[in-house]
Amino acid sequence: MKLINKSILTAVITLSTASVYYAQQVQDTVQKSKDIDEVILRGVTDIAKDRKTPVAVSTIKAAQILERQGNQELVELLNTTPSVYATKGGGGFGDSQITMRGFESRNIAVMVNGMPVNDMEGGTVYFSNWTGLSDVTSTMQVQRGLGSSKLAIASVGGTMNFLTKSADMKRGGILRFGVGNNDYLKTSFAYNTGKSENGWSSSILMSRQAGSTYIENTQYESYAYYFALGWEPNKKHNFQFTLTSAPQWHNQRTFSPTIQNYIKYNPDHDGTPYRQYNSDYGYYTDANGNKVSLANRANYYSKPVMMLNWDWTMSEKSKLSTVLYMSNGRGGGTGELGRVGGKGITDASFLDTEGHFNYDAIFAANKAVNVNTAGAGSTLIRRSSINSHNWYGILANFQHKINDNWNFSVGTDDRYYYGYHYQVASDLYGASGYKDSNNKNIAPNIVNKTYNYQQLAWNPFGGKTAPIQDQIGYSNDGEVIWYSGFGQVEFTKNDFSAFLQGSVSNQGYQRIDNFIQDGVTKQQGQVVNTKTGFKNLFGYNIKGGANYNINANHNVFANVGYYSKQPFFNSVYPSNFQVVNPTLTNEKIFSAEVGYGFRSPKFSANVNVYRTQWGDRWLRRTNQTFTLPDNTTTTGYAEISGITEVHQGVEFDAVYRPTNFLEFQGMFSWGDYYYKGNATGAAFDDNNNPLTLAGTSTSTTLYLDKVKVGGTSNNSIPQMTASLGATVKPVKDLSIFGTWRYVGKLYSSIDIATFSNQAAQDKGVMKLPDFNLFDVGFSYKIRLRDSAQYFTIGANVYNLFDTTYISDASTNVFTKTSDQFATAAQYEAYQSSLYKGIDPSNRVLFGFGRTWAANLSFNF
Template identity: 85%
Template sequence: MKLINKSILTVAITLSTASVYYAQQVQDTVAKSKDIDEVILRGVTDIAKDRKTPVAVSTIKAAQILERQGNQELVELLNTTPSVYATKGGGGFGDSQITMRGFESRNIAVMVNGMPVNDMEGGTVYFSNWTGLSDVTSTLQVQRGLGSSKLAIASVGGTMNFITRSADMKRGGVVRLGVGNNDYLKTSFAYNTGKSNDGWSSSILMSRQSGGTYIENTDYEAYAYYFALGWEPNKKHNFQFTLTSAPQWHDQRTFAPTIQNYINYNPDRDGSPYRQYNSDYGYYTDASGNKVALANRSNYYSKPVMMLNWDWTMNEKSKLSTVLYMSNGRGGGTGDLGKVGGKSITDASFVDTSGHFNYDAIFAANQAVNLNTAGAGSTLIRRSSVNSHNWYGILANFQHKINDNWNFSIGTDDRYYYGYHYQLVSDLYGAAGYKDSNNKNVAPNIVSNSYDYKKLAWNPFGGKTAPLQDQVGFSNDGEVIWYSGFAQVEYTKNDLSAFLQGSVSNQGYQRIDNFILDGSQLKGQTVNTKTGFKNLFGYNIKGGANYNINEQNNVFANIGYYSKQPFLNTVYPNNQQLINQSLTNEKIFSAEIGYGFRSAKFSANVNLYRTQWKDRWLRKTNQTFTLPDNTTTTGYAEINGITEIHQGIEFDGTYKPTSFLEFNGMLSWGDYYYKGNATGTAFDDNNNPLTLSGTSNTSELFIDKVKVGGTSNNSIPQMTASLGATIKPVKDLSIYGTWRYVGKLYSSIDIATFSNQSAQDRGVLQLPDFNLFDVGASYKIRLKNESQYFTVGVNIYNLLDTTYISDAATNVFGNDTPTKLADGVTNNTAKKTYEELGMMYKGIATGNRTYFGFGRTWAATLSFNF
């Protein structure tokens, strides 16, 4: 599994307060200052200004993060932001997913202090590696649409900017304890020295978090450490050095079970779905005769990052901001590899009556295999897919104030990235070893060494690769060279502000396959271990203007065009050394208009937007395919030639009738659909082409006017709403609650379904709408010393314990005919439909693979500030 590339956190933990800020709040109105720090984009951190920057923006403050997050995923706090949908995904620690205006995280620019941190090979973002981020973020700003970032990044859906404070914050510290459901326990300590007379300052943070989530067998352990050293020798120069990491491991649920299996494996056998069900683990009998749980799917990662920031105020009109950084990520994810007796891990003989793996049966089958005479892949093991990397970069931005009305900035964003991707044995499941034939340099190769994923990698420089003879399955590296330039000009006069910005970039990709020999033949072509670099040029241009009609009303508009380079797996499809012959840049055009209203008691925003995305290429992983002989296999699909239209309207507002009562709400309606058809190709997990029908593994996908769904085990809603209230009956006490609605929720498209033209008329599966309620309270206990106080907080999520489907991976309809039935019936000779068989749940067929949202959960915190 690809894991997030996150930037350094350059702050100390923010002190807890009882004040409440809402996701719909915008930044405080900016005074009409002519200082260069008041330009739309400042330093390397692109901060949108209310009634000035012409973008749709929402902001969450540190107080809300510390008060309301509890044991939720950090991105879930954005669910009261228009057009944002965040879920827990499979339910493992940090396995959350987020979409913005119908675009997934790989097409949302995630930044820390203005620095992009999306993976350089595939744009992915895995939030399990952001463990310490909630403790050190002072402001989380979400800009929907094009955003105000001037960098050469494809913020198709928008940007998420985690803005942190520097080491020179006020002297003090905090100790915090958090507890919650499923043995959740979090402890943290932070201290800031404050700034000395010589301009020195430092901050430290240490935290540990452990427990499990609402889902079966999702134990985890996560740490976070942070050190910052600041020096401001004079008013012209400011230096900040930081080192941080958040090593973690967590057991997962990456396969979405069918609704029928949620029902079948409910221990209560009452016909309702068992929401906690996890099919990705099982049990074995230890030497003492005890049943021990063992996870097949797990994730582990550590990403130490170092960064040096230098801000140089040259004079009253000019400023140069420079950031040097390096990041060494180490880790990966586990899963099964191989077969024993021709059976995969999901074979019925390896699954017990509770729907979990019977490892005793797997161990026995493996122990009976003679590796000297058996073929390759003839034992069933747990492998670890390593995804490590080294990343170095420099980001520089020069700003100059021409006069009272005009400012400009120019800069560069340059990076070098080298990723290591290979598989190791993580658990032999009782086998003597694993025979691999993929490594042409060490073949035939019997591997018996195994690597424990729970041994966290604390060393930021070690553990780059394992010996080649220990690698199985695949071993390839990805090398990326990225250099870009950007420029912006801004005009501000009276009530009008406008900007025009553009960027150009070159991305060079090289794929290195360590398992093949130079001069090998592939599809009639000669290939080598190294492909050489394929350079791709891209650019973007965007502009916008805001006009303040009066002190209460403002309007804005923005427009932009991106020529976006595709990701590395598009350049080298099918995980092989051949360059994509139909390679082309993706084209994104977007336009938006907005209106804002501000008064003492009521504030509101309304936005209209439209985005067109052409020539999109997509890889869908974790797919299950039904072959012509009605057997199934897992693999991935590659889809090209996609055009998407995303358009909609958004509203958010805040009403404060009194000093002790406040309401906030939002409503978003979208219309996201595919325009024209596309082409899809299916492969198994070993990169072999799969023929789903006919004689070819490539087919036309009939998706014209079909609603846009997710790209994996996730869904995208096209209507969301929320309403929240906060009451402060007495000083230092806050009681709050939120209602949230999700509708027009669509499953992800799949290549097997939409290769049939009749599927176009049915469209993508729409899931049931749902409503959720959360409540909480926070109280501050003050001591005689004003700098010392306790804060007590409690949150209850999904108060009414609502059962709902948050994500889905398939498109099975009630009038489809199942080939396999429940309760021991293995065929459907009468060819009855799901509806005729009564196999329906809330109007959808129980053959659909889904994730159910968490039931009622809770968390409580106690902190002491000093």
């Protein structure tokens, strides 16, 4: 893609659907500007066009990101988009979660300049790896539903496309400085050289962000860098090279505490939940007698991405766009491993009176263990689970205009991915070492070397960061080979446009387990090897749509599509074994949508109705807590197969501008997401041993038929959202804005233990309380004599009224009835302990209270 001068602004007019009010604001700027060139779109990026592309779409520009993001997560800016729900997840830096039409990020195609970035093994997108996007994004476009991408990607819920700044932007720079709650501090610098007479141009950006979030002990440090080099030797060829990354480390809250613990550990002891509470850290006493905090859960990562784009205008009718890219990610996440004295880290003897880890007690227990003579796993340590990868790809798209009405495109998307997964010791918690027996080639193995998660991995070319003798727990690699072809035919005549698109793909998966004895180890009754060999899976999709502009005000569109989607890596090799799933099958997705749009100078609106059915879904839920038949608990994961989901709903969004000084924006979405039929689930501990749960067997029917769809990653999914915003411009260059947002029909995550009981089917997934939030802010531009130089100051307050609300939940502990208590007094006491009608033993995440951010920038 090539953007000329200030074409980032012009792109909104050409590309957006006017479903968000930002397009209206930018349009005024474009009309008044005299030096904005026409946008020329190139490359493999699929951008929806208003009143032409038959999909539901919303667009946000760089100016809006700068104005409103503050210290929010980038995806939170989409919360005023219909059917989108973005939260801060556990609350750590970059730990945000997003759902679209009830589908989570692993089933939303996330792309940067048309390049897919979803993890090739599990589809997950870790937004902490992409925090630098807020600094370099010129346009963020969201297409709900199947979208218009030609690639063989499974955009079940939708597509998020981040378009970054190009090297040939107009010469100039910007300095930014931001502050906010909890010591938030961000500084950045960017400069563009503009294009020289010889066609060369470059762009650079550097930034640093640090502080902590609203949650206890969530300190972080993050950097971002971006470099772009462009060369246009003539009108036929354009080259763009980009390199960007956002190395970071941050402490986390990954475990959802119970409501009763939020209340119990409130320092004010006033019976209200302490929303900042984090049970994933604690304190120890140093040599000087000082109390020092220590995180058990943390994340660290560096994911440099290099891209080389070549756009070749072969003739007036033909263009070829090619992208070569490389991404070598390095990093992982920390957590506990092992037990000491038979006790895990959450044992009551290891907790202090504030609900945090008493590391002094853990250190003392560990020091008493002779690791040489004790059994494996007899010390309690902090491990670091490495999830690094090398990723290479090529993406090519040939476009040809047959005549004024017909054009077509064909292309290929080919990728190679190698993932490294193993554990190392991060902190021995006072132990002399950790004995591990999982590596059958070096057993037992005593490890005493530790790796500091706060030392960022800047080298994008490095391999494994630890030798095999330092690896514990597990050590397996995932190898994925992907190749695909796609084609699209488009027809446009007068007020009618239509497209038909199809793609085929092959995914080859191989699992490599470095800890087994090749040809000796048995799993599920089979002798297995270190390498499984590749399992190839074929998939395809076909979709089409049409748009008709009735007149200058009204248009209608429709789209329909079918996907045969290959399952993710862990469903090909379930239970973390080297044995291929004997019931392996592709997931089947059918989706259809119709929409209507209205455009006028003062009022614009969109209405969409959609239905998606997703069958043969396979799911793994990690970080689960299970109750065993002897009423003890253990952690592990659950695998669920045979899931069918139906997602259907209605969406509405509108913009109204009664005057040039006032604008209103609104949206409403209503969904009906439910499971169709039952499914099968099984539970395993962290060492892959099958578990028998209290009242169930190792494999059991999950009674999900007609149950509402909740989250699958310790998150929740709303089925009704609404927002109403206003922007006032009382004087030139001053904007004052506010937004009200409503979330309702919010459902908790499903869990294997609850729905193995048929009685739970009638109760369904636990419904959380509805909530309303208000955000306000302002932005003011101070112009200097040189029109290219100006200051911008702004501030935002989020959750203005400090509303207490539950954003996500992990469990489904239903409210008890009176017949479950021996006496009326016991029942009354229980009733008084409920939190807004919810059993207090449920594990939840409360949303942030009132937070704020302010910024100052200088453009030159």
